[in-house]
Amino acid sequence: MDSVTKRYPDGTVAVDGLSLEIPDRTITVLVGPSGCGKTTTLRMINRMVEPSEGTILVDGVDVQKQPVNTLRRSMGYVIQNAGLFQHRTIADNIATVPRLLGWSKQKARARAEELMERVGLDASLAKRYPYQLSGGQQQRVGVARALAADPPVLLMDEPFSAVDPVVRKGLQEELLRIQGELGKTIIFVTHDIDEAIRLGTKVAVMRAGGRLAQFAEPAELLSAPADAFVEDFLGADRGIRRLSFFPSEGLELLTGPVVAVGATAEQTAAREASGAPYLLVTDGGGKPLGWSEPGSLPGAAAEELLPYGRPFVAGQDSLRVALDCAVLSPTGWAVAVDGTGRVVGVVSQETIGEAIRGAHAAGRKADVAGRKTDTEGRKADVAG
Ligand SMILES: Nc1ncnc2c1ncn2[C@@H]1O[C@H](COP(=O)(O)OP(=O)(O)O)[C@@H](O)[C@H]1O
Numbered sequence: 001m002d003s004v005t006k007r008y009p010d011g012t013v014a015v016d017g018l019s020l021e022i023p024d025r026t027i028t029v030l031v032g033p034s035g036c037g038k039t040t041t042l043r044m045i046n047r048m049v050e051p052s053e054g055t056i057l058v059d060g061v062d063v064q065k066q067p068v069n070t071l072r073r074s075m076g077y078v079i080q081n082a083g084l085f086q087h088r089t090i091a092d093n094i095a096t097v098p099r100l101l102g103w104s105k106q107k108a109r110a111r112a113e114e115l116m117e118r119v120g121l122d123a124s125l126a127k128r129y130p131y132q133l134s135g136g137q138q139q140r141v142g143v144a145r146a147l148a149a150d151p152p153v154l155l156m157d158e159p160f161s162a163v164d165p166v167v168r169k170g171l172q173e174e175l176l177r178i179q180g181e182l183g184k185t186i187i188f189v190t191h192d193i194d195e196a197i198r199l200g201t202k203v204a205v206m207r208a209g210g211r212l213a214q215f216a217e218p219a220e221l222l223s224a225p226a227d228a229f230v231e232d233f234l235g236a237d238r239g240i241r242r243l244s245f246f247p248s249e250g251l252e253l254l255t256g257p258v259v260a261v262g263a264t265a266e267q268t269a270a271r272e273a274s275g276a277p278y279l280l281v282t283d284g285g286g287k288p289l290g291w292s293e294p295g296s297l298p299g300a301a302a303e304e305l306l307p308y309g310r311p312f313v314a315g316q317d318s319l320r321v322a323l324d325c326a327v328l329s330p331t332g333w334a335v336a337v338d339g340t341g342r343v344v345g346v347v348s349q350e351t352i353g354e355a356i357r358g359a360h361a362a363g364r365k366a367d368v369a370g371r372k373t374d375t376e377g378r379k380a381d382v383a384g
Pocket residue numbers: 008009010012013014032033034035036037038039040041
């Protein structure tokens with residue numbers, strides 16, 4: 001988008017001199033308060049709204065120079081509440097564009113079935129009508145319909161804003177998975193900064209009057225907001241949220257204080273000699289049971305143990321999750337487990353604090369490779 005402005009007939013300037021270079025095959029999020037011009041921007045890309053000034057190029061071709069039907073077929077469009085045709089079955093909704101393109105009924109139906117599976121909808125829903133589905137299921141149908149003709153670009157306007165937080169998180173994970181599999185170029189509009197940070201490879205923060213406040217990767221937004229508006233929009237705990245981009249991989253885990261239930265007195269004494277203030281007691285299979293107070297043997301009844309809180313998955317979860325575990329733990333120590341839930345060690349708040357300081361120092365000389373690690377850490381975090 002090159003210096004794009006939209007002035008509506010009543011004089012409202014919805015978008016003001018917006019220039020953006022949107023990378024392909026990634027998710028770019030437009031985020032900002034209500035009325036800042038996000039929907040107008042999105043709709044100018046598929047020419048549902050015509051710009052007053054400036055040019056929009058897709059793959060180097062001016063959208064104004066393309067037949068509008070061709071352009072729109074190359075761009076799936078998903079909106080809040082899915083915008084499904086209420087009098088058509090789920091399968092027919094998804095098959096809408098293929099049928100318009102002249103596919104046979106059979107081929108369109110097969111495509112609808114394939115897409116239902118891809119977006120996580122049970123095949124038994126194919127013959128239902130939209131009102132017979134939950135909000136989250138309807139949004140999945142909306143995504144499947146937008147993908148039906150396999151367009152390279154997806155435009156999504158607050159698609160998950162009307163569903164509850166739990167369903168929403170599931171839809172977000174699903175979108176990241178689908179994008180990873182299909183490599184679509186997705187432009188995603190939201191007013192929710194957390195959603196933007198979770199989904200976006202790059203995030204464009206817009207401010208009232210349709211102006212661009214900052215266009216950056218999420219980790220950079222959190223560490224270096226361009227101005228007071230962006231900082232305010234990001235919210236108060238951006239330091240903590242930034243930890244989502246740091247992997248827990250390098251954390252030094254102690255195994256000394258970990259002891260299996262029923263250990264002998266000598267074994268326990270050896271563990272206590274490890275210098276940690278508490279012992280973490282596990283069951284025979286290595287799953288955590290709780291913390292033992294200094295001096296009390298871990299043969300003690302489970303109710304005498306302090307709760308271990310929520311463990312983190314070593315290497316997979318971020319430093320944010322590890323810190324949260326330590327903060328929630330009554331001992332101030334976090335429990336690290338492997339993918340199967342078996343304890344691999346424990347780590348103190350102090351050690352996590354050192355890792356955070358180390359990550360910040362490394363971040364200051366962030367190179368391209370470092371950013372890649374950040375992104376992968378975040379995706380893992382989202383998946384977790
Ligand atoms: N058709 C229209 N005519 C006049 N003003 C409009 C029209 N559509 C949107 N606007 C105005 O343009 C501004 C941006 O709207 P919009 O792009 O919908 O913002 P957002 O999607 O960020 O909430 C708002 O002030 C809105 O009232």
